[in-house]
Amino acid sequence: MSEERRIGVYVCHCGGNISDYVDVAQVIGAVEDEPGVVVARAAMFTCSDATQQEIIDDIREQELDGMVVASCSPSLHTETFREVARRAGLNPYEYTQVNIREQCSWAHTDDREGATRKAIRLVRAGIARTRLSAPLEPVTVETVPKTLVVGGGVAGLRAAFGLAEIGLEVFLVEREAELGGQVGNLGAIYPHGNDGRALIARLTRAVGERPNITVFTRAELVEKSGSFGNYQATVRVGGEPGERIQIDVGSIVVATGFDSYEPEAGELGYGIEGVLTLPEFEQLLNQDGALTFNGKPVESIAYVYCVGSRQPGGHEYCSRYCCSTAVHDSLRVAEHSPDVRQYHLHRDMRTYGKNELLYSESRERGSLYIRFADGEPPAVEKLPDGRLRVTVRDLLTEGEELAIESDLLVLVTGMVPRQNEELTGVLKLPVGKDGFFNEIHPKLRPVETVVDGVLIAGACQGPKSASESVTSALAAVSQSAAILKKGSAELDPLVATVDPEKCSWCGTCQEACPYDAIGRLALNGKQVAAVEAAVCKGCGGCVPVCAEEAIDLQGYTDAQVRAMIDGLLQEVAR
Amino acid sequence: MTTLVNSRLVDELGRAHEFNAAACMDCGVCSAVCPLEIELLPRRLFRHVLLGMEERLVEETETIYSCLLCGLCEESCPGGVHITENVRALRHFLNTNAVGGAR
Ligand SMILES: Cc1cc2nc3c(=O)[nH]c(=O)nc-3n(C[C@H](O)[C@H](O)[C@H](O)COP(=O)(O)OP(=O)(O)OC[C@H]3O[C@@H](n4cnc5c(N)ncnc54)[C@H](O)[C@@H]3O)c2cc1C
Ligand code: SF4
Ligand code: SF4
Numbered sequence: 320m321s322e323e324r325r326i327g328v329y330v331c332h333c334g335g336n337i338s339d340y341v342d343v344a345q346v347i348g349a350v351e352d353e354p355g356v357v358v359a360r361a362a363m364f365t366c367s368d369a370t371q372q373e374i375i376d377d378i379r380e381q382e383l384d385g386m387v388v389a390s391c392s393p394s395l396h397t398e399t400f401r402e403v404a405r406r407a408g409l410n411p412y413e414y415t416q417v418n419i420r421e422q423c424s425w426a427h428t429d430d431r432e433g434a435t436r437k438a439i440r441l442v443r444a445g446i447a448r449t450r451l452s453a454p455l456e457p458v459t460v461e462t463v464p465k466t467l468v469v470g471g472g473v474a475g476l477r478a479a480f481g482l483a484e485i486g487l488e489v490f491l492v493e494r495e496a497e498l499g500g501q502v503g504n505l506g507a508i509y510p511h512g513n514d515g516r517a518l519i520a521r522l523t524r525a526v527g528e529r530p531n532i533t534v535f536t537r538a539e540l541v542e543k544s545g546s547f548g549n550y551q552a553t554v555r556v557g558g559e560p561g562e563r564i565q566i567d568v569g570s571i572v573v574a575t576g577f578d579s580y581e582p583e584a585g586e587l588g589y590g591i592e593g594v595l596t597l598p599e600f601e602q603l604l605n606q607d608g609a610l611t612f613n614g615k616p617v618e619s620i621a622y623v624y625c626v627g628s629r630q631p632g633g634h635e636y637c638s639r640y641c642c643s644t645a646v647h648d649s650l651r652v653a654e655h656s657p658d659v660r661q662y663h664l665h666r667d668m669r670t671y672g673k674n675e676l677l678y679s680e681s682r683e684r685g686s687l688y689i690r691f692a693d694g695e696p697p698a699v700e701k702l703p704d705g706r707l708r709v710t711v712r713d714l715l716t717e718g719e720e721l722a723i724e725s726d727l728l729v730l731v732t733g734m735v736p737r738q739n740e741e742l743t744g745v746l747k748l749p750v751g752k753d754g755f756f757n758e759i760h761p762k763l764r765p766v767e768t769v770v771d772g773v774l775i776a777g778a779c780q781g782p783k784s785a786s787e788s789v790t791s792a793l794a795a796v797s798q799s800a801a802i803l804k805k806g807s808a809e810l811d812p813l814v815a816t817v818d819p820e821k822c823s824w825c826g827t828c829q830e831a832c833p834y835d836a837i838g839r840l841a842l843n844g845k846q847v848a849a850v851e852a853a854v855c856k857g858c859g860g861c862v863p864v865c866a867e868e869a870i871d872l873q874g875y876t877d878a879q880v881r882a883m884i885d886g887l888l889q890e891v892a893r
Numbered sequence: 894m895t896t897l898v899n900s901r902l903v904d905e906l907g908r909a910h911e912f913n914a915a916a917c918m919d920c921g922v923c924s925a926v927c928p929l930e931i932e933l934l935p936r937r938l939f940r941h942v943l944l945g946m947e948e949r950l951v952e953e954t955e956t957i958y959s960c961l962l963c964g965l966c967e968e969s970c971p972g973g974v975h976i977t978e979n980v981r982a983l984r985h986f987l988n989t990n991a992v993g994g995a996r
Contacts, residue, residue, distance in 0.1 A: 660900050682915040687900060687943055710895060715919050716940045720895045 324355035324450050327383045328442065329374060331365040331390035333420055340424035342435045346389070349439045349891065355450045357381055365390050371403050378407035385409075385449040389417040389442045410454035412812065412874055417445035436891045447886035451879045457809040458852040462548030463569040464488065464803050469540050469742065472500020474777025474788040475574035476522040481796035482572075483529040487803060490566050491526065492538045492554055498523050500576050502785055504598070506605040509647035510673060515785075535564070543571070543745050546853040547771040548808050569803040570772045572795045573756065574788075575742065577734040577778040580627025580634065587623055587730055588699030593707050596626075596732045597641060597648075604648060610656045612727055619660035619725040620652065621709045623697055628733030629666065636753055638733030639782040643674040645731045646681050653684040661686045662723050664697050664711050689721065690714045699728060734782045746773055755781045766795045774798050813874040814855035815862065821869035822847040828861035828870055837861060899945025905986075906942060912982040914939035916972035923966035923976060931956060935966060935976045938983065950983065957983050 330346050332338035343361045351359035358377050362370040365388055377383060386409065388400050393416040401411035419438040427434035464487050468479045471493030479491045497503065498519070505515030526532050535556050541563070542553035548569050555561045579598050582589040589596075593612065595603065603612065610617040622645050628638040642665075649661045663686055670678040682688065689711060691697060697711035702724065709723045736754030743750060749757040749769055756775045759767045766774045774795040777788035802808060815836070817828075824846040829837040836854035840847055848869070850861075859872050871877055906912035917939050924936060938957070941949040950957070960980050967976040 662898065662900075679916065685900075685903075685915070687898075713940075713944075716937070716944065719944075721898050721944060722895045723898045 324385055325357045325381060325383050326355045326385035326387060326446060326449055327358040327374065327377050327381065328356055328360070328387045328446060329365050329370070329389065330359070330361050330419070330438075330442065331388065332361065332363050333390060333424075334364055337390070337420050337424045340428055340431050340434045341419055341438045342431065345435055346419075346438050346442060350442050350446060353443060353446050355385070356446060358383065366396055366399055371399075374403055375407040378404070378409050383409065384413060385452060386414040387417060387442065387445045387449050388414070389419045389438065389445065391420040392418050412455035413449065413452045415445040415449045415452070417441050439891050440887045440889070443886035443889055444883040445886075447882035448875075448879045451876065451882055452874070455812040455873055458812050458814065459807055459809055460546070460548045460853045461807050462803050462805070463550075463567050464806065465490070465566070465568045466570045466572060466799050466803070467492065467540065467550075467552050467554075467566060467568040468572045468574060470494075470500070470574035470576055470777070470779070471498040471534070471536070472574060472576045472777060472788070473502045473519065473522070473785050474576070474779075474792040475500070475572070476519070476526055477789045478572050478574055478776055478792035478795055479532050480522065480526050480529065481793055482799060483526075483531045485796065485800050485804070487531070487569075487799065489529075489532045490552075490554070490568065491532060491534045492540055493534070493536045494539055496537050498526075498534070498536065501579075501598075505601055507647075507651055508785060509643050509677060510786075512647075512651075518785075537561075540571075540742060540745055546851060547810065548802065548853070550772065570774060570799040571746065572774045572776055572792075572799065573742070573746065573748065573779060574775075574777045574792060574795075575737055575739055575779045577755075577782070578737045580638075580732040580735050582626060582730055582732065587626060587696060588701075588707065588728060589730060591699065591701050591707065591728075592705070593701075593726060594699065594728045594730065596730050597644060598732070600648065600727070600729045601644075604651055608655065610652060610659060615726070617656070617659060617726045619662070619723075620649075620727045620729060621662045621664060621707070621723050621725040622649070622729045622731055623709075624663065624665040624668075624731040626730040626732045627735065629693075634733060634735055634753070636782065637669060639669070639671075639787075640784050641731045641733055642669045643671075643677060643784070645729065646670055646674070646677045646686075648729075649681045649686050650677060650684065653681070653686070657684075660725070662709075662725065663688045664691055664709065664723075665689070666691065666693055688715075689723075734778060737779065739779075746770060748773070748775075751781075753781070755779065766791055766798055772802055810853060811857065812852070813857040813872065814852045815850045815857070815859070815870050815872050817848045817850055818869045818871070819843070819847040821867045822865075823867055823869075824848060825866065827864045827866070831860045831864045833858070833860060896944065896946055899947075900943070902945040902947055903942050906982055911975075912942065912979050914943060914974055914979055917970075917974050918972050920971060922969050922971060926965050926969045928963060928965060929959065929961060931960060935974075935979060939974075939979065942983070950987065954987055957987065 330343050347359045397416050404411045404414045423434045423438045466482050466487050466489050468475045468491045479489045482489045502515040503519040508515045538554050538556040541555045545551045550568050552566045554564045584590050588594045652659050691711050697709050700708050702708050707725050707728050713719050713721050751757040756779050758765050776792040776795040819842050836851050838849050840849035862870050962977045964977050
């Protein structure tokens, strides 16, 4: 068979990146007579438009049926050259990328001859693989135009509405009896002082009016099976044991939010009357008229920032929202009780972006900011008259020890990851070191997870303000649309296949597969293993464990790998 | 020694003399540009006022009066603090309250 192949080999100079240390002409000389090679050429930049066109012309004129590009890393240019093949009418899986830059010229700058010999071996291996390549077609899966949103806070609600607007059917699952999450309990929120409860009421109404959104409250996702674009979700409604509902969905948006940090008893006086967490203080601020606590007017308030955040060995991250929320709260206080004294004890203020203006305004309105050192938190005690005394060393007055007497002490508590083991288990969600869910790439793929079709939105990913949560929710909407709006998705066909003749169903491969891609099938009167192509990631974990050698990985068959090894070992003339 | 913060002082100054140091971010530019190299003025002084450290102001009477009111610091202040106006307010405060009584 190999004699009949017509393979083109292209060796790249990479403008000197390769040719400074690899003798490209020597590589070509060593491989041009390999069986099956009909074209072997060098190029200054193989990825340039001009060279791509030359390759396309070669493929057409020379009727090539295989192609090898020896250049840079496959992660950089595999897709580029697959596309070249497609444009020329060659099956893209008849192409092999060989990396002679990272693996030869960049790695062996001290040894030109050695780098060149290594390049020759690698290119021969690439040719050997291509001699045995076969045309492959992408695995096409039909996708279900429906999405499951888990969590009905501001992020989940906005995602549900957005998904419905682009025409997808939406199921919204909320664990609590009420929708709205944390924002649903808040009064005026920064930056514009909109009422959180009113905002949520508006969103909830909009979601309720959409015929293509089904809301389940007191509900949780308890099971998920199926594959990319076709998940079967089981939702338990109404607590244990409750009713179990089956839903088919194409994607899942996780928007389960965060918890507020709960201080330890005694931490910064927590437990003393008048010492409040930020959420408790927010509730107090929702009262009408002048600020009172336990029926008595409040005359002074002290705030301690970063409680539960930025703590080495504990929650090390900044919770982002709390500086701005506390500063905004102080403006709310100044608004109806201008004579209340307010003291802000901080490690440094992080009212980032436009919220800096809130910080300036609060100072203009008389709030006093006192900065203490990391690791030197203020001390809190109760005075005989019921007020609080907070002692702190102020770095802005050269370490002067100050005492502040106040009616209230607000612990500006941060965000912590929500305990959600059951959901994390069901979806196999990746959890970061900080306990929040992890995206694939913080900049370029900020809402996708390593689980295909499972997206994250809002503060379950890490501390976010309401507007940041909504932004990420809408990113998850467009990412769902990218998966589901076409109605189908194409997956790489580099997956495992089973030869039913050889398979005797021992089940070893099924145990080896980390993705649960292998099932069992009755065929011609016996049981055989069957690979679900849409689930298989092509990792190859099943191949070596099969005693019958019944499993092969398409694109990397045993025969191809053996031929590549032979190619690598072939002598190189000196 | 621990100082009990007394925020009434700045009120008093603010009402009578338009003292306003809220925009001061403690950057130190004012001290750096002062031709007399008066290290104390104005940022530390402002802190003393904000925290209500009245005795400190009295202790610093000499320094408060040695300022030339040249305005170089005010020109350079990134916070836009009206420094010279504030120094005048402090002098007036010392004249009417502390200096006459205490000395
Ligand atoms: C005191 C306080 C004040 C704040 N002030 C402001 C402000 O002024 N401005 C601002 O922009 N931001 C503010 N924030 C931040 C704001 O609350 C968050 O940005 C926002 O709540 C994040 O929305 P979310 O939908 O991601 O999470 P959440 O609001 O936490 O909602 C998550 C939802 O998911 C549900 N859920 C959780 N697990 C499951 C599960 N397994 N199954 C089903 N449902 C589940 C929860 O019950 C909840 O309804 C404040 C936060 C606090 C605590
Ligand atoms: S936002 Fe402010 S209070 Fe919150 S953790 Fe960050 S620095 Fe601390
Ligand atoms: S230059 Fe202005 S902002 Fe900076 S310390 Fe002096 S008074 Fe404050």
